[in-house]
Amino acid sequence: xxxxxxxxxxxxxxxxxxxxxxxxxxxxxxxxxxxxxxxxxxxxxxxxxxxxxxxxxxxxxxxxxxxxxxxxxxxxxxxxxxxxxxxxxxxxx
Numbered sequence: 001x002x003x004x005x006x007x008x009x010x011x012x013x014x015x016x017x018x019x020x021x022x023x024x025x026x027x028x029x030x031x032x033x034x035x036x037x038x039x040x041x042x043x044x045x046x047x048x049x050x051x052x053x054x055x056x057x058x059x060x061x062x063x064x065x066x067x068x069x070x071x072x073x074x075x076x077x078x079x080x081x082x083x084x085x086x087x088x089x090x091x092x093x
Contacts, residue, residue, distance in 0.1 A: 001036070001055060001056070001057060001058070001092075002055075002056050002058065002059050002062060002090055002091065002092050003053060003054065003055055003056075003090075003091040003092070003093075004052075004053070004054045004055075004056060004062055004088060004089070004090060004091070005051060005052070005053050005088070005089040005090075005091060006051065006052040006053075006054070006086055006087070006088050006089075007049075007050070007051055007086065007087040007088075007089070008049075008050045008051075008052075008078070008082055008086045008087075009048060009049055009050075009082060009083045009084050010048040010049075010050060010081055010082060010083070011048070011080075011081050011082065011083050012048065014048075014081040015047055015048060017081055018050065018078070018081050021074075021077050021078060021081075022040060022050070022052070022078075024074075025074045025077075026038050026040065026052070028070075028074065029054070029065070032061075032065050033061060033064075034056050034057040034058060034060075034061020034062070034064070034065070035054065035055075035056060035057075035061070035065070036054075036055040036056060036057060037054065037055045038052060038053065038054040038055070039052070039053050039054075040052050041053065048083075059090070062090070066088075
């Protein structure tokens, strides 16, 4: 089992748009093989700084989703509202 921490910086005034797209994306991820769970967090001092912590069955499952055409389509919806590319950190315990 692995954890994936995704960090995103949202453009000023775009948090409600981000929340809508992120919620839809997370709901769609529940059907992806190997996905276990996901939780969204906002920086307490900067609401435009967001994190998503996901649990995956394996690194292979995550990589299959990371490089999938469907994820690319969903991520493209974020492009106009992010101030920089998302940062992905892989974690294990």
